[in-house]
Amino acid sequence: MELSPLPQIMFEPLVRATLLEDLGRAGDITTDAIVPADASATVTLAARQDGVVAGLDIAACAFRTIDPGIEIAVARPDGSRVRAGEAIATTHGSARTLLTAERTALNFLCHLSGIATATAAIVDAIRDHKAQIVCTRKTTPGLRALEKYAVRAGGGSNHRFGLDDAVLIKDNHIAIAGDIRTAIRRAKAACGHMVKIEVEVDTLDQLEIALETGVDAVLLDNMSPEQLARAVAMVGGRAVTEASGRVTPATAPAIAATGVDLISIGWLTHSAPILDIGLDTV
Template identity: 75%
Template sequence: MKLAPLPAIMLEPLVRAALLEDLGRAGDITTEATVAKYHHAKTVLAARQTGVVAGLDLAMLAFRLINPDVEISVGRPDGSNVVEGEVIASVVGPARAILTAERTALNFLCHLSGIATATASIVAAVREHPAKITCTRKTTPGLRAVEKYAVRAGGGANHRFGLDDAILIKDNHIAIAGGIRTAIERARVSVGHLVKIEVEVDTLAQLEEALALAPDAVLLDNMSVDKLRQAVALVAGRAITEASGRITAATAPAVAATGVDLISIGWLTHSAPILDIGLDYRGS
């Protein structure tokens, strides 16, 4: 399925802020001092590692906000698999603009491609099972929308985007509310019919208590594979099951084999390594 792009109006404030941070108080004094004003350059964005591309719209916007005369031709769009040395896009135009925007463009592109690549590795690891790989709210402040987009580029799915689009009753909510029953009952009378309710449980006893109140989903937190298998059997299709807790590409297949519907992984967005991509000069 083709990856739907994010609206430019969502991306521009992020890219403008990043460019302003880099330009500081005096602009790109290195490029201004060393590169002739009317020099024209041909460059390419090239992968230096095998991975999955994400973030090209932000990279292109960085170049064009500096100078709209920069021309970009995309060869490998977001969601594409690339190998080391493969050209992702060509960037041609005023050399000063290309050099000034280079680092901002690469910061977005490398970071988001890293998230997409990490997501794809987990998706591939569980491909024999129906479980979906999802992200969490453990995102870089200000970059949640684009980081969750990168998860989709890698073949994953998105969890809630914020505190306002679904109810997720976690351990501290339960403790402060006075128990699972109280928390779920209060949640149910507080929101409309379109808002889903999910509750986090750590034990099978908690799960049984929660299921009696018919939540839409249950978060099975830090359970062993054996406990997850028992939990899925106990739920028996009455709620969506989500497994979470330090899951990696190595451990994900066993988790998926338990029959859970979702596997949520926070490190996909908060600490996935970048995908190394560079801007290479190809002439004038």
């Protein structure tokens, strides 16, 4: 599926806020003291390790927010796989701008590329199965749209963007409501026909009750592959099945082999290591 770019209005305020955080009260005093105002330079954004690119538009925005005249030639667009040492993009313009915006640009680019790279590793691990890899709401505050975009760049899909997307009845909702049936019935009564309802279960007995009451999706939480296979058979296509918990590139194939539709992973957005990308003068 083609990767659609994020509209600039979604990330430009974040980039501006991040630049302001870095520039502080006096600007880049190091660069301004050393680099002549009229100096120009060409730099390359290059991968230091193998991975998947995500966040080039955000990095470009960091440079062009300081100087709209900065020229950027993209060699490996978002969603591309890169090898260590490979150039991702070349940037030319004011040397002061390139140095001042460098860290902000790289912070976004390395972080988002790290998410895309981690996602791609899981997607590759389950390529022989139908399951899709999806992220969660466990995102860095303020960066959810960007991090979920990075998951898409890595070949994954997105779960809810917010609490208003769909109903997801979790264990604490059930505990306060009293039981699964009550929680589901209340959700159905309160939400319109366009709103999907998913319920989290951690036992097959809970799953049976959820199916009897009627839901659109079931979140099979921390079940073993054997339990997941039984759960998928019980569902029999009556609801979307989503597995969650203890998912790594090593465990994902066995989980996917159970026939679940989705595998959700929180650490993709909250704990994926960065992809090491550097800025080198040409």
